Amino acid sequence: MLPWWGWVLIGFGVWIIFTVIVDLTQRKHAIIRNFPLIGRLRYIFEGFGAPLRQYLFQGDLGERPFTRLQRTWVYRTAKGMNDTISFGTQIDQDAPGVIKFNPAPFPTLDLHANNEMAPVIIGAERKQPYKVSHIVNISGMSFGALSKNAVLALSKGAKLSGCYMSTGEGSLSPYHLEGGGDICYQLGPAKFGCRNPDHTLDKAKFKELAALPNVKMIEIKLAQGAKPGKGGVLPREKVTTEIARIRGIPMGEDCHSPNRHVEFSDVAGLMKFVNEVRDLADGKPVGIKCVLGGEDFVREIARYLRDNNDGPDFMQIDGAEGGTGAAPMSFADHIGISLQEALVITDNMLREYGVRDQIVIIGSGRIVTGAEAAIALGLGADLCLVARGFMFALGCIQALQCNTNHCPTGVATQSKWLMRGLDPTDKSARVANYAKALHKDVMAISRALGLQDPSEIGREHMSMIVEPGRRVALTEIYPSSMKAFRETRVLRRPATPAA
Numbered sequence: 001m002l003p004w005w006g007w008v009l010i011g012f013g014v015w016i017i018f019t020v021i022v023d024l025t026q027r028k029h030a031i032i033r034n035f036p037l038i039g040r041l042r043y044i045f046e047g048f049g050a051p052l053r054q055y056l057f058q059g060d061l062g063e064r065p066f067t068r069l070q071r072t073w074v075y076r077t078a079k080g081m082n083d084t085i086s087f088g089t090q091i092d093q094d095a096p097g098v099i100k101f102n103p104a105p106f107p108t109l110d111l112h113a114n115n116e117m118a119p120v121i122i123g124a125e126r127k128q129p130y131k132v133s134h135i136v137n138i139s140g141m142s143f144g145a146l147s148k149n150a151v152l153a154l155s156k157g158a159k160l161s162g163c164y165m166s167t168g169e170g171s172l173s174p175y176h177l178e179g180g181g182d183i184c185y186q187l188g189p190a191k192f193g194c195r196n197p198d199h200t201l202d203k204a205k206f207k208e209l210a211a212l213p214n215v216k217m218i219e220i221k222l223a224q225g226a227k228p229g230k231g232g233v234l235p236r237e238k239v240t241t242e243i244a245r246i247r248g249i250p251m252g253e254d255c256h257s258p259n260r261h262v263e264f265s266d267v268a269g270l271m272k273f274v275n276e277v278r279d280l281a282d283g284k285p286v287g288i289k290c291v292l293g294g295e296d297f298v299r300e301i302a303r304y305l306r307d308n309n310d311g312p313d314f315m316q317i318d319g320a321e322g323g324t325g326a327a328p329m330s331f332a333d334h335i336g337i338s339l340q341e342a343l344v345i346t347d348n349m350l351r352e353y354g355v356r357d358q359i360v361i362i363g364s365g366r367i368v369t370g371a372e373a374a375i376a377l378g379l380g381a382d383l384c385l386v387a388r389g390f391m392f393a394l395g396c397i398q399a400l401q402c403n404t405n406h407c408p409t410g411v412a413t414q415s416k417w418l419m420r421g422l423d424p425t426d427k428s429a430r431v432a433n434y435a436k437a438l439h440k441d442v443m444a445i446s447r448a449l450g451l452q453d454p455s456e457i458g459r460e461h462m463s464m465i466v467e468p469g470r471r472v473a474l475t476e477i478y479p480s481s482m483k484a485f486r487e488t489r490v491l492r493r494p495a496t497p498a499a
């Protein structure tokens with residue numbers, strides 16, 4: 001009689017012979033066909049490679065798109081832990097492109113400084129202006145790309161910290177509302193939640209959504225940095241019955257948004273649509289989210305604002321470095337202008353046409369720390385939006401699985417099992433802590449520059465390393481195209497009190 005381990009050995013031998021035969025006869029993988037059995041190791045190692053590199057071999061500055069140092073800062077601030085570092089900077093201080101702030105010899109005394117930033121009023125002249133009191137807010141990530149627990153934690157966190165949250169293009173879910181925070185409703189080209197079958201706007205449904213008290217403003221998405229000119233993609237694995245119902249889409253197939261709105265194809269048409277949407281939203285501010293490819297688009301908008309004294313109330317400028325749930329690599333890598341340059345173009349152009357005070361500029365694109373937000377403000381933004389930073393606050397470990405439904409942290413998945421691990425109550429506190437830490441960091445930087453308010457940070461407070469040992473003032477690298485640069489700057493925040 002053969003002992004049990006004998007049977008195991010025989011079974012193992014049979015499996016090896018069977019696998020070798022399968023490997024030799026299959027035609028899909030050359031390596032496996034040429035090196036039966038052993039060739040399979042390549043695929044196994046490839047699967048483990050990314051996490052092994054991340055945990056064991058990658059240096060603190062080696063990971064992409066965010067370094068471990070950046071992620072750790074978010075994790076620590078989100079947990080309310082000590083957010084200081086010891087021993088000094090790890091960043092190469094001589095690397096070309098590094099931006100440095102010029103510290104004031106006599107910083108603003110903390111005792112004399114404002115504790116709160118001067119609020120930014122969006123749509124000051126509209127029927128229902130929106131007052132934003134938080135420098136950094138939550139950028140659009142749809143329910144669909146994110147799990148319901150993640151959306152709920154973000155909306156609760158927004159309420160706790162006082163920032164606002166964009167819905168992303170997947171429409172408004174009960175989880176956005178449950179947290180009770182302020183919402184910016186995103187109207188993407190697919191018009192999920194308020195669409196006619198031909199992708200035009202279902203005006204009655206939109207009116208209902210826009211009338212909800214939590215919805216403070218509307219953003220018309222033209223593009224996002226990770227895939228300009230390409231509509232959003234939600235892989236079929238992530239389309240649950242609930243998501244299909246909220247979006248008004250079929251189950252069992254990938255959900256693609258059109259790559260632009262069907263209602264307009266030029267700036268005049270866009271402006272007409274903006275006005276129409278604002279009327280439907282009973283005078284709530286309406287803005288656009290876009291990615292620049294040059295100056296022309298902003299020039300046309302600026303000209304329209306000057307000639308008509310009307311137009312969008314805000315522009316979210318998303319840099320090409322922005323994140324996504326799913327995008328083609330060519331689009332993510334090679335289309336669009338990065339945030340830094342795009343902000344300068346937008347700010348300069350609006351000043352050149354004398355309309356800078358009519359529109360609020362919101363910058364987004366790989367901002368995770370206070371210094372990055374302060375740089376965006378200095379380059380021309382009035383406010384910042386952050387997406388992936390808030391994912392880190394929710395526990396994201398940069399596993400790069402958002403497009404697979406296998407996100408191990410339950411943030412970007414619809415798997416009930418995986419999202420079970422994300423406790424919305426615990427994580428909402430982290431979201432709020434992180435939002436507050438960012439705000440505090442930017443306030444502290446403005447004081448270090450001798451200023452009272454973050455809105456005063458300008459290009460004149462920064463310089464860029466252009467080669468080892470040589471630094472050039474940012475005003476030289478990015479000159480303002482307008483003489484009255486300082487004068488218009490103060491108009492950014494209209495003094496008119498708003499509701």
Ligand SMILES: Cc1cc2nc3c(=O)[nH]c(=O)nc-3n(C[C@H](O)[C@H](O)[C@H](O)COP(=O)(O)O)c2cc1C
Pocket residue numbers: 139140141142145146167168169170186221223224225232289318321322323324325364365366367385386387388389402412
């Ligand atoms: C998981 C995920 C989902 C996103 N979904 C949307 C979306 O629905 N609509 C949109 O306009 N942008 C979307 N974005 C882009 C972000 O709103 C933001 O513009 C971009 O990520 C830049 O911010 P970040 O660098 O802070 O991530 C998404 C980004 C991520 C990471």
